Amino acid sequence: MTTPATTVPAITAAITPARVLRSEWHKLWTVRSTWITVLASVAFLLGVGILMGATYTPDGGDSDVDTVILTLYGSQLGGICLAVLGILVTAGEYSTGMIRASLTAVPRRTPVLRAKAAVFTAVVFTVSFVTALITFLVAQIFLSDTDQAASLADDGVLGAIAGNAAGVTLLSVLALGLGAALRSVPGGIGAFIGGVMILPEVLGMLPYDAVDTAIRYFPTQAAGALGSATPLPNAASPGAALLALCLWAAAALIAPALLLKRRDV
Template sequence: MTAATAPTPYRITPRRVLRSEWHKLRSLRSTWITLLSAAALVLGIGLVMGGTYTSGGGDSDIDPVVLVLYGSQLGQMCLAVLGILVTAGEYSTGMIRASLTVVPRRLPVLWAKAAVFTVAVLTSMSVTGLITFLAAQLFLRDTDQATGLTDPGVLGAIAGNAAGITLLGLIALGLGATLRSVPGSIGAYIGGVLILPEVLGVLPYDAVDSALKYFPTQAAGVLGSATPLPDAASTGSALLALGLWAGASVAAGAVLLRRRDA
């Protein structure tokens, strides 16, 4: 008789870890609530800005893409919360123990979380930004803010706005992995990313003003503008700075994930 063939052991591969994290992300109600809330805020505020705009008013000097995507400032808060829930949320429910038991090397779990979060947010915000811009232009076509997708810098600003929101969300995801607390991570994000630059901005030092150009929210603002902003970093420098902030945040979470118990 032929000996029974031993079953092939289950192998942990990057593809399987990605698939697992994608399934977790899309199966959570909080994912859809935050994504739809962010999209609704961007679209709703964009339509209000387009519908209430009048030529020659106080908003006439605002960049046309910044004007219609003004809701991104609120939308990115929703997506920052989503980034925190992706990592810190698993510690609050205890799910992280199961994840790390299945993937004992640990770091692939964090990389997969960051990857699926990036794809989900970048895709949704790119589509939302494009729809919002086109819808708002229906109201703006007879004003001095009438702009087309083919005008210089417009498509780049829409894509840059989505990239900026995504990278800000990755900063939040890294904070969640580092602090392992949803309330603590939200507080750290609000205090460190949103409030701290405003506090530092009142200091009368040129060095502080120069450094603030490369802080996360300021860099994200540069990416979402179709025209160069005065006294701001270049688009390439802003993208690099924001990428480094996001990378540093996720890297801090990775270091502590390796060193601390779940």
């Protein structure tokens, strides 16, 4: 007869990173909210991009806007959808009680969070990049005879499209971390909208140069600097913005990882 002392190590040995990743992949795509939020994100980005391209006129006030930013305006709305998905991926499990089964199957706990973040990051970046690429190409059909005409071969264009996708992805990972830390879907959404989106705008009203400089490295501002083919005035450089955004996302994941070890489910 197998004793508990030998059963537990055997079960633990059977839990591999690949199996945890596969489990999180299946959980992500078997939830209806994933399909709804992903399709909504794609629809916002593609729809707004086509609208901007079809209605653009040189005298409409947008002639000085970077062409990638112009065609990917919809990423702001699409990014909110993906951020909500990130919160649902983590906090949603606490609201349904599914987290108990997940952490029972993986007793070490933190591999579950790492797998969620890895699967989510890969999915969001792929969806964001492919959608942004298609949106840019379709919008350029309408912009081909205007001063906003551009191609993927132009300097900085492809990098800006990839940067846009990276910005949306890292903001969504940050939201995933907030959901995991707060363990509440409404709380996570409120913290993301209030702390990540609104707080920098409020701080920007303060008449201090130091505050203006710091705000450049806040999540939403850093993400915006990544999606431009030309340098933006009063914005962080793409390299510094990417580093800042990676640090924000990492901090958002480290906090719930520590809490997982200290809290009961």
